[in-house]
Every structure is written in structure tokens, then in C-alpha cells.
Amino acid sequence: MIAGGHSLLPMMKLRLANPELVVDINDLEHLAYIREQDSEIRIGALTRHYQLLESEPLARHFPIFADAERVIADPVVRNRGTIGGSLAQADAAEDLSAVCSALKASVVIAGGGGERVVSMEDFHVGPYTTAIDDAELLVEIRIPVRPGAGSAHAKVERRAGDWAIVAVAGGLWLDGETIADAGLALSAVGLTTVHATRAEELLRGKRPSEELFAEAGAIASEDCSPSPDGRGPVDYKRHLAGELTKRALRRAAERARAGTTPGGHTWR
Amino acid sequence: MATTTAASPETPIGYGRMKRKEDARFIRGQGKYLDDIVLPGMLHGAVLRSPYAHAKIVSIETSAALAHPKVLRVITAKDLETLGLAWMPTISYDSQAVLAGDKVRFQGQEVAFVIAEDRYSARDALELIEVEYEPLPAVVNARKALEADAPLIRDDKDGQTDNLASPLWEAGDAEEADQVFAEADIVVEREMIYPRCHPAPLETCGMIADMNPETGQLDLYNGNQAPNAHRTVYAQVAGLPEHMIRIMTNDIGGGFGNKVPVYPGYVCAIVGSIVTGKPVKWVEDRSENLMSTGFARDYVMHGRICAKHGRITGVRVDVIADHGAFDSTAQPSKFPAGFFHIFTGSYDLEAAHCSVKAVYTNKAPGGVAYRCSFRVTEAIYLVERLVGELALKMEVDGAELRMNSFIRPEQFPYENKTGWTYDSGDYEKTMREAMRIAGYDELRREQAEKRERGELMGIGVAFFTEVVGAGPRRHMDILGLGMADGADLRVHDDGRAVLSISAQTQGQAHETTFAQIVAEELGISPDKIEVRHGDTDRTPFGLGTYGSRSTPVSGASAAVAARRARDKARLIAAGMLETSPEDLAWEKGRWYVKGDPEKAATIDEIAAAAYGEAPLPEGLEGGLEGQSVYDPPNLTYPCGAYICVVDVDPGTAEVEVRRFIAVDDCGVRINPMIVDGQIMGGLAEGVGIALMEVITFDEQGNCLNGSMMDYLIPTALECPDWELGATVTPCPHHPIGAKGVGESATNGSPPAIVNAVCDALYRSHGVAHIDMPLNPARVWAAMQGRAEPPQ
């Protein structure tokens, strides 16, 4: 199956994928949308990166998308690549999976037998493998809209357009000055997206503070399992996991308190 | 963005910021590159490459590939041996396997060549060739290659018992250096690596070879930087008559030295055409380009610098040059380390000494690209990094220390401690101009304030002296070919002119710059001057474009040829005006009678007369032409002052180049806009090399940067708005005072950036040096006190 092709085609060029048949789903235009419905933001699987970057409702509710999209690949990739392809590719370094995890999203998978809704938790089965079966299609991403939300994405890359050395997606839902709920997920520090549940646990019920975020960072840094590669050694990646967790949570708290969020970014 | 103004007045014809003549075709997508060319009946080649860095070849089985319905031939070393072509000479008097027969010596080495009806089939058939390898231990580290138990790489060479690629080479005076260092107030010692990087031109390398079996004429379509010299090499290697070989380069999508060497793929394409009697096209892919073609640098340098009474007094360095498996650098024969002599920098030293050891490793050959094998980049990086560290340790300002130590204007021509004669310069003026543009004192104040707040801002200074325009024939040759360049100029009877040159543009805009040179000399509008290059049948002999030599050598040739045409025009004009040549004076575009300026012949009229029916002065033949083969009397020595401002993120160790000020003195600027373009491109390359570009290997010799996902080149987002400036100190021995600028910025920018990062981190973190590339992980390690050289 091919959507934007920005993950599949490179794999084919490198002979890592040798499909005999490729089904082009780009004509399923009705799968490209971002709308608010039933206290959820619903995003069609064929929505392109640039549409996520420019979306007004997303900027309002979840500015984390614009944070992430600004640093995903380059305009050429963003004009074509889709959120469905991103999640379905299930690359550990991929940014939108972490964003969706942090926002407690679920995905809708459709097949001959109808539709099912799967939480992000259950969606990623392992490296490059998801809960989507052979005869199924990812059709929609659903993100619950809850009060007091703030979210942010922080990433360090070697160069504009490169994949993350480490990236962290953070979401906070404040009830007054208390963290009612927290979401934290990391890219490029494990075999798949790392969902930092222990750090989330720590955050819940506490008052946001620099010390708390540093502590959450320390836990996230422990709980991830990066490997050394051309982007950096393990100690640096663990350090970044902590540092970026702090930065993402700090930003998310500021935004939650402000209640409003900066406008979308229109650069592509 | 601040931009340069030329110090010479801009004139309506000749010099000035005219738009590039070649761009009309490029921006319309009408450039013609190698892969655009399709010849009737053309076949396609593909190269099988070694997966191992070092392995014996036990057997090569090609029958399955030959059985592929679209495959015509599979060529291996055995086939080449029968033609005497299994090995070829490199430009450095070494030998290189065209196809490996005995063993492979680097990952990506050429093992077999498949010729098929189409490109896909050729590539598919590679997988049908079975090669049995017996892996051998590999060595990819230059130091380890020198250890006694290191595997011997070049066992093909008679008498070779170690991995030394050439005898130890030295320059300067070691004893004098001992003394000056002993008497110094301070000595700084530093081991530094200029890591292996790659120029990664947008267009990869390739060739179409077309041998006509009837006539014996060999046509080669191949984007290379020195077509005339390549033709001579092919003639020698293949034993073909040189005049029966024609090389056509067409447009070239970037060279940067990567298109200087003769690659095995080229020879295979030629052999392929000879054995099939059809044109054979071979074009490498991106990974082949990154993994097997001319890399740059890979210099391990142990440097020392000393100062006394606040002045730099001595520099010395011991180098291990890593050549990879074959020495295929392209320096002039007498200079095995190129022009590394220039490590004495811009300073009036009391002593200097260097030694260079060259070694073989199990890595791709090259060392030729990105400021060529002339090793000026390495020399400038060494000295400017040493001065940077010296300033930190002396706790003095880097700009001040340099200005205290500069060669002074009145000392030119200046003979440096390695015996080279610098032509001209006013270094302090150039330095001060950069400081003025930067607002240097204000920057230092800002830095002090930020330090108080724990912010990491750095200001890096580099002052370089370049040495370009190789070179005087009495000293310099490449494979026995003198380094002169020809220019043929013909002014047609309609007043238009054609200039044929041996220099070879790869984006430098020769079609514009060279037209401007002739325009200035003859007073013909540059629009009416066609510059021809890139076809050995239509151009004079000369050594081509690399080492920033086009304007210093070929440009001089063009000016001399134009002056010769102008001299002849004077004789013709004298006849037309019925006076003697001595009574004529020149102003751009016309000869006129001294004292009677109304009485004149314009160049258009003279051109018409040169081919007309009216009689010419006695003894004069018709036509208006000028020819020159220019042998430069000396090299030229451009210089520049660069100031870089960086911010380092204390939490993530990311480096941002916030400002970059570059003041270049390349002598007279022919087209200041084109000069700016050359500088901006070089600065961007410098950002790439300093911050992200590197070719590394694992212990087994696997190349870890064989694609654009792993070999990062900079984007506009990593580059600040360049702030350019100029001073103009004409070259005293060049006909129009120009010095060359193509590689200045690539040389000067990396040390400025590294100096800036060290300036940001020295006081807070004690970091006095980090080897490039300064990517976040490596900078962070240095901030933790664990800086390491790249693998």
C-alpha cells in the first residue's frame, strides 16, 4: 500500500522492501480531513504533513502538531507524506507516533469485517509492526479534547530535515494548578516509540514545577533504551531524553496555563 | 545581507556585476548533463563492487550473469589483463586496480563490469555474479596502519613491506624550529584530525565511451575538470593516438575535485565500447559516488605553535596522510603533500617545520577533492586552529594576536620559512575590515554579558593565506604535463569573438568571467563574446580547473591572447588610418590617432577590415586572432579574514552559526557577483564540514556514510545570511591583477567555526579543541570532558 510514498519508496530503493504489488490509496481523498466531532479531533489517515502543520483547530487544541511538523523532514516530504503512512510505518524515530501517544490518541482500523478502534498503546506491536492486519487500512486518528490541555514537542536533529537524534512529545492536562493527566512519549530511543508511563505516573496529581519536570526527565531517561549510531552514543541520547522531556513539559505547562495557543505555522 | 562592492570602478564593458551568461539555460532546465545524452545503439554498464574492505578473491563466476537475456558482456580483471589494463597509473605515479583480480582493498572497490542492453538489466545482473572472497583483516586507522603487525595492503607492489605510501616528506628547518620553540614564552601542542569528507557533487560521475571501429576514433562524453589532461592519460594508458580521442564534457553538475581523477568505471566503459563496438554508458549512483570516488582530507596532524613577547614565532607539525588503498592524489609531481608548505599561515615566523608521512589504509582512494590534493585546506585549518588555541591559552584576543604577528605589507614579496614567495597582501587592513563589519568590540561585550548569564556564545576568528594558480612550469607538472593553459581568441568580421579555453567550468561561470576579461581588454561587449570549453577538439591544451587555478592561469592566458589580438588590431588600424602604429593610442574599443582622438578605428571596423578586401599593411596577414599558452611566473596568494559567531545550547550542545563575516582579498575582482557566489558556496561547504560532514568506517572497514541519509550536507537553514566584504590587493604578476577565489571560503570557514565553538566553551567547560564534525553528540562529549576524534 502506498500513501505519500516517502517511507515506502526509500525502502524499495534500498531493496529493503520488494513488494510484488503496490496499491495506491491516494485517490481516497475523503480520508484527508481534520475535524472536531464528539469531543474529539479526528484526523483522516491520508491527511498530509503540511495540512497538519497549517491546521487551525490543531493549532488551537494541540500546538504540539505544529511543533513536530515544523521539524519533520522538509517541505517536499511534508507536501506528500501522510499521518497514516507515518503511524503505519512504525519507525521508532518517527515523530507523529510519539505525538499521538502523548495525546492519548486512538486509531481506527477498517477492513472487510468493519472498523475497530485501537489505542496507541496497542497499535505499535514492535519495530515496523502495527496492529493493522494484511487486509486492513488505517483510516482515522482520534484525539480526545479535554480541558486544561497543553502540549509541546522538542527535538534535536543533526541537521534540518534529518530524523531525530531524540525527540520528546509531552502533553499535560491541568486542573487549576494540578496535573490531572500527563502524556509523554519519546522517539528514536528504543525499538519502537517509547511511552514513558512511569514518568506520566509521577506527574499525575502534582503541581507543575521545574523540579518535577527534571525528575520526570530523569525517569524518562532511565526508561528508554537507545542504541548507539551515527547520531550519537547512548549516554548522549539518554541525556537528551531527560533534557528534552524537561523542555517539552515546561512548554506544555506554559501553554496549558495560557489556555490559548499560538497560531499555526504556514511555512512549507 | 551585506554584499561586496568592487574596489575597482565598474565599467560598462568588461568587469562588473553582470548576470551569468550560462544561467539562461540552467534556470530553464536546458543544461545538458551526461545522463541526458543518449546515443543510437547505446549499451549500459554497471559496476560490481566489493562488500569487503580487505579480502582475497578466490574466484569470480560470471556464467549466470552472462545467461541473462539482456547481458552482452561481463568484464573482469582477467579480461583486462589480456589488454594490459587490469591496473592503471594514478596521477601520483602510484598504480590502481581497474578491476580487482588478486584481492579487494576497500569496500566498494570495482570487481566486475556488466554490459547490458539497458541499465536495469545491467544492475540486476550484478546479483548474478558469484564472487568467492576470503576476508582478510582490514585496517582503516592511519596510525594503526603504521604498526608492525598491520595487514599489508599493497602486496601487489614489488618490495613493499609496510603501509607507507611514499617516503617521509619534510619542509622548513627542524633545528631552527627546535631553537625558536626552546626560547618561546608559551608553546601549545595539539593533535587534530581533519576528517575524511566528500564533496558529493549533485551530479555523480559517469561516462559514455564511443569507439568507432571503422576509424579508430574514440569519443568520450565525460564531465571532468581537466579534459585535455584526461585525454593524454587515456592515450598513454590505452596506447591510443591522442589526436584520435575526443572528450566532451558538456555541462557538469559540480566537481569540487571529485571530477579530477580517472576512475575505473571510465576505463571499463572505454573497454566496453571497444569490445562491443557500441557506445557504452556508465553512470554511478549516489552511494557509489560517496563510497568509492575522490574523498577529501583524512589528515592526522600533530601540531605545535609558540609565541614570544605576544607574537607568534614558530609552527611545526607532523602529519600522517591517509591515502586509502591507492595514492590517487593529484598534486604536482614534486610536491607529494601538495602545497602544505602554506601551514606557516599569514605570520612572519622565525621558524617552521613540517613532516608528512603518507600511508595506505583499506579505504577508498582519493584525497583529491574539495580544495584538491594541494592540502591547503588542511594547512590553513592546522595553523588557524593552533592560533585559536594559543589565543585562548594566552588569554588574549585572537584578532589581536594575529595582527601582532602578521607579515606586514612592506615585507611583500615575502619568502616564508618553507621557501615560498607570497606575492602581495595587506593583512591588517583585511582583518580590520572584517572586524568593522562584525562590530567586533560590541560582539565581545555581548559575549561577556551572556557569559554572566551562563549562555554560551563564541566568536571565532580565522585569517588565511591561500596559495593557488598552479603553477610555474619550472616547478610544476602533473604526470609530466606542464601546468600551463592555452587560450585561443578569434574576433570575427562582425565584431563578435570566440574565446576557446582549456579551463573547465563546473558551475564557476567561466562563460561569463572569461568573456568579461576579453571584453575589458578589447572593448567588445561581453554579450558578443562566446566562451568555448569542454571539448578537446575545439579547445587548446591546458590542465583544467581545480586548485582555484582558472582565473590565475587560464584567465591570464585569455587576457594575454586578447592583448595580442589588440596589438594586431593596432597594425591593421594604422593601415586604415594611414599612420604608423606608434602614433596610435588605445582606449577601450578603439585605436585613435594621438592628438586627434576623432580620427579612430573601432574594434568592429578593424575586425571587418581584418577579413575584408582592402589591402592590409605590408607583411601583415589577414584575420584578427590572438593565442597564448600562459605559464604563470609564480603562484598567487589570496587571503581573507573570517569571523564567525556561534551560540551553543548548554542543554543539548547544538551549535548555531548565528553570524558569519567573510572579507576576502582575491586581488582584482572580475565579476564581484560571481566572486560572492563562490564565497557563499564555500562558506556553506565550511559549515557542512565543520558541523556535520564526515565519512567514517567501522573496524571491519565498512563505510558508514554511503547515502545522503548518513552523509549530511548543509541546508540553507544551517547557514546564516553571509556578511561579505572585500579588500583588493592586486596580484603583481598577473596580467589583470586577479588571484583566484574558488576555494578560499572552503579553506577559511572551518577553522573560524571551530574556533568560535571553542571560544564559547573554553572558559566554562575547559574545551580548547574538538575534532570536526561538531555535531551535537560530539560537542556534548567535549563538554563532558570526553572529546574524541572521529572514528
Ligand SMILES: Cc1cc2nc3c(=O)[nH]c(=O)nc-3n(C[C@H](O)[C@H](O)[C@H](O)COP(=O)(O)OP(=O)(O)OC[C@H]3O[C@@H](n4cnc5c(N)ncnc54)[C@H](O)[C@@H]3O)c2cc1C
Ligand atoms: C528525507 C526524509 C526525512 C524524514 N524525516 C522525518 C522526521 O524527521 N520525522 C518523521 O516523523 N518522519 C520523517 N520522515 C518520514 C515521513 O514523515 C514519511 O512521509 C512518513 O513516515 C510516511 O508517510 P507516507 O504517507 O509517505 O507513507 P508511505 O511511504 O506511503 O507508506 C509507509 C508505510 O505505511 C503503509 N501505509 C500507508 N498508509 C497506510 C494506511 N492508511 N493504512 C495502512 N497502511 C498504510 C504503507 O503500506 C507503507 O508500508 C522522513 C522522510 C524522508 C524521506
